[in-house]
Amino acid sequence: MKITEIECLVIDGEYPYVIIETDEGITGIGECFRRSPWVTKSAVDTIFRDAILSVDPSNYEEIWNLLYNIASTCGPYGSLLTAISGIDTAIWDINLKREGVPLHKKLGKKIKNSIPIYASSMKRDMSPEEEADRASFFYEEGFLFYKMHSAYPEEVDSPRDKTLKTVEAIRNKLDNNIEIMVDVNGGYSAKKAIEVGHVLEKFEVFQFEQPVHVTDLEGLKRVTESLSIPIASGECCYTVQDFKNLIEKGKPDILQPDVIKTGGITEFRKIISFLNKKEIMIHNTQPLISTAIHLHFLSINNSIKLPLEYNIEQNSLIDNPITKNSLNIQSGNILVPDDNSFGLDFDISIMKKRAKII
Ligand SMILES: [Mg+2]
Numbered sequence: 001m002k003i004t005e006i007e008c009l010v011i012d013g014e015y016p017y018v019i020i021e022t023d024e025g026i027t028g029i030g031e032c033f034r035r036s037p038w039v040t041k042s043a044v045d046t047i048f049r050d051a052i053l054s055v056d057p058s059n060y061e062e063i064w065n066l067l068y069n070i071a072s073t074c075g076p077y078g079s080l081l082t083a084i085s086g087i088d089t090a091i092w093d094i095n096l097k098r099e100g101v102p103l104h105k106k107l108g109k110k111i112k113n114s115i116p117i118y119a120s121s122m123k124r125d126m127s128p129e130e131e132a133d134r135a136s137f138f139y140e141e142g143f144l145f146y147k148m149h150s151a152y153p154e155e156v157d158s159p160r161d162k163t164l165k166t167v168e169a170i171r172n173k174l175d176n177n178i179e180i181m182v183d184v185n186g187g188y189s190a191k192k193a194i195e196v197g198h199v200l201e202k203f204e205v206f207q208f209e210q211p212v213h214v215t216d217l218e219g220l221k222r223v224t225e226s227l228s229i230p231i232a233s234g235e236c237c238y239t240v241q242d243f244k245n246l247i248e249k250g251k252p253d254i255l256q257p258d259v260i261k262t263g264g265i266t267e268f269r270k271i272i273s274f275l276n277k278k279e280i281m282i283h284n285t286q287p288l289i290s291t292a293i294h295l296h297f298l299s300i301n302n303s304i305k306l307p308l309e310y311n312i313e314q315n316s317l318i319d320n321p322i323t324k325n326s327l328n329i330q331s332g333n334i335l336v337p338d339d340n341s342f343g344l345d346f347d348i349s350i351m352k353k354r355a356k357i358i
Contacts, residue, residue: 001023001024001057001098003052003054003055004054005019005053006018006021006045006049006090007044007045007049009352010037010038010356010357012317012356013037013356015317016031016044016083017030017289018031018044019348020087020090020093027348028091029089029090029289029351030087030092032082032085038358040083048071051067052067052087061266064088064267067088068081081238082260082263084264085261085264086264088265088267089259089289092264092266092341093342097340101341102296102339103265103292103296107296110299112298112336113299114335114336115333115336116308117143117308117332118143118144118145118309119135119138119143119145120285120312121135126166128165128166128168128170132166132174133173135173135180136174138312139178141332145179145181146179146180147180147182147209147309148167148180148182148183150166150187156186157187157189158187163182163184164200167182167205179206180203181205181206182205183210184209185210186210186212190216190220190223193212200229201229204229206230207230207232207254208223208230208231209231209233214233217246220249220252221249231253231254232252233256234246234252234254234257234283237262238263239263243257243275256280257275258283258284259290259294260290265293269297276303277303282304282308284309284311285311286317288344291334292337292344295308295327296337296343307332322354323347325339
């Protein structure tokens with residue numbers, strides 16, 4: 001089998017997907033992380049495309065190494081690796097479709113039919129009371145964990161920060177019935193993170209995520225060692241080596257890999273194996289391929305107990321589907337798909353119609 005065409009489509013101007021055609025008529029569809037979609041598209045179409053035209057897609061490991069090496073002259077992390085995620089997941093899709101098996105069967109033995117998810121609220125413009133109402137709504141829907149994104153990463157230690165007031169409002173509304181997670185996306189200095197963290201301890205916050213800038217591993221270590229609540233990090237780690245560095249220098253309690261940031265399944269699989277016995281809470285902000293792949297990985301894994309992230313914001317891919325089927329969410333859980341490959345049936349003609357160009 002040979003690859004005959006590769007293209008990155010930016011659906012609705014926001015969501016980059018990679019489509020790979022083969023000479024056997026099998027089409028692979030892969031997903032990239034959604035930030036910087038046009039940088040990602042440009043990387044797929046102008047840096048990586050020519051390197052894998054005519055290549056046999058069954059060699060996913062060789063393809064990954066080739067793309068990683070090409071990216072190394074101008075990266076390799078960030079948007080280049082998220083572009084590789086789209087190519088790698090499309091290549092896995094081709095191989096799984098050719099074999100006619102679901103991903104979980106290729107990874108091991110499925111031992112779970114459904115996976116608990118947590119409600120991840122991405123808004124930063126709600127009042128504490130509005131956020132508490134939202135947490136309450138999801139609690140009533142069966143969610144036992146709620147993550148708020150707060151502080152202002154673009155304005156470190158911002159005086160406008162409402163984090164503590166929001167946590168207090170959620171506790172007042174729901175008492176200790178729901179686990180609260182606080183993600184500030186690097187919005188604090190280490191000093192401020194420790195100050196705020198001591199109050200979060202009193203509110204019994206389940207997890208304090210990315211308290212300081214992603215590059216400040218020394219600061220992260222100080223925060224982790226100063227607080228009793230678990231500190232989470234890892235959504236900006238792309239490879240096994242990145243996680244190794246994070247663990248050695250930053251010492252976070254919870255690690256957060258994401259398949260559409262780590263260059264796809266090929267490296268994600270190695271990361272999960274490397275993180276064996278560490279506490280893992282998978283990072284997951286897109287509702288289709290990345291969610292499905294994470295479900296397959298979690299379904300064969302007995303050691304990851306923490307729920308999978310699920311982005312609760314409106315999304316045009318859900319409101320106006322590009323798939324003919326959908327993932328099945330039932331009171332804070334998602335069923336693991338059993339159909340071939342990732343278990344999603346994409347409508348490529350709709351995807352092409354909704355692909356924007358600039
Ligand atoms: Mg985060």
